[in-house]
Amino acid sequence: MLRELAARIDEVRTRWEEESGRVSSLEELEEVRIRYLGRKGLLTGLFAVLRELPPAERAEAGRLLNELREEVQRGIERLRAELEAAAEAERLRREAYDLTLPGIWRGVGKLHPLTQVRLEIERIFMEMGFDVATGPEVETDYYNFEALNIPPDHPARDEWDSFYIDEGLLLRTHTSPVQIRVMKSRKPPVRVICPGRCYRRDTPDATHFPVFHQVELLWVERGLTMAHLKWIIEEFVRQFFGPGYEMRFSADFFPFTEPSAQVHIRREGGPWLEIMGAGMVDPAVFREVGYDPEEVTGFAFGLGIERMAMLKYGIDDIRLFFQNDVRFLGQF
Numbered sequence: 001m002l003r004e005l006a007a008r009i010d011e012v013r014t015r016w017e018e019e020s021g022r023v024s025s026l027e028e029l030e031e032v033r034i035r036y037l038g039r040k041g042l043l044t045g046l047f048a049v050l051r052e053l054p055p056a057e058r059a060e061a062g063r064l065l066n067e068l069r070e071e072v073q074r075g076i077e078r079l080r081a082e083l084e085a086a087a088e089a090e091r092l093r094r095e096a097y098d099l100t101l102p103g104i105w106r107g108v109g110k111l112h113p114l115t116q117v118r119l120e121i122e123r124i125f126m127e128m129g130f131d132v133a134t135g136p137e138v139e140t141d142y143y144n145f146e147a148l149n150i151p152p153d154h155p156a157r158d159e160w161d162s163f164y165i166d167e168g169l170l171l172r173t174h175t176s177p178v179q180i181r182v183m184k185s186r187k188p189p190v191r192v193i194c195p196g197r198c199y200r201r202d203t204p205d206a207t208h209f210p211v212f213h214q215v216e217l218l219w220v221e222r223g224l225t226m227a228h229l230k231w232i233i234e235e236f237v238r239q240f241f242g243p244g245y246e247m248r249f250s251a252d253f254f255p256f257t258e259p260s261a262q263v264h265i266r267r268e269g270g271p272w273l274e275i276m277g278a279g280m281v282d283p284a285v286f287r288e289v290g291y292d293p294e295e296v297t298g299f300a301f302g303l304g305i306e307r308m309a310m311l312k313y314g315i316d317d318i319r320l321f322f323q324n325d326v327r328f329l330g331q332f
């Protein structure tokens, strides 16, 4: 009887070894466990046989049976550990980030150099107490010319050849018309800057482009003189450029200022570049906007933003600002 049971134990062991060797998932492992150790399992069946053996043989048979049971239990634990480790490794592999892959560069935008320069100019003048005012780019002949003391057929108009929309309607050739709009809507004292886009029928070259930007400045009050104007410009140039630049102030003519001046700047050793026209506001302009030229005086200038940027960054061609080449724009 014992021998018979021992033979069945060996059979079950052989079968176990074969079946457990084929297990490839936790689900299969559970099926195998139930088949051997479950309530109706193969080993459980053998333990039932054990109880039918004569008492003298039970101890030895029990030892053999327990040995097999422990073998099966250890085998199941080992397989479970292996399968769980494999599943975990697979999960990690699927979820892992490859930190060595090059990232996807979304690109960070920046402000156009002309915008940066405009904001810097606005900052400097706002700190000096100037407001920022704006006006339309499509302007009337009256604001762009007549109110600025440039009557129809005046030869000075040749300097500001515009693009005409209609009879009496044009793309403004400078920001000076905003001076008129501001003075007509406010009483003195007035202290404003007016940044904006302007248009001229200029043939593009290294320093001219049909679209460009200016900042107009206007200060009207009692007792202002050319000395104040010169100081403002010098202080502004010093703050904007810092050391290493030279400034030249010389006489000029504009119908809306008397006297008039122009300002040139150069980097030490570089070529002079005209950056602005300026002057004391002409009494005819004050009368036009309803200010009394016996009461107030004032000064104004019109500054080219592109030229300020060219001097500051050492750019030698104005056309670069309008080509929208990110290799150029990204440098500022």
Ligand code: DAH
Binding pocket: 173, 174, 175, 176, 216, 217, 254, 256, 257, 260, 276, 277, 278, 279, 280, 299, 300, 301, 302, 303
């Ligand atoms: N508007 C002039 C131009 O575009 C520049 C200018 C000159 C503006 C004298 C002024 C000024 O305000 O006072 O050429």
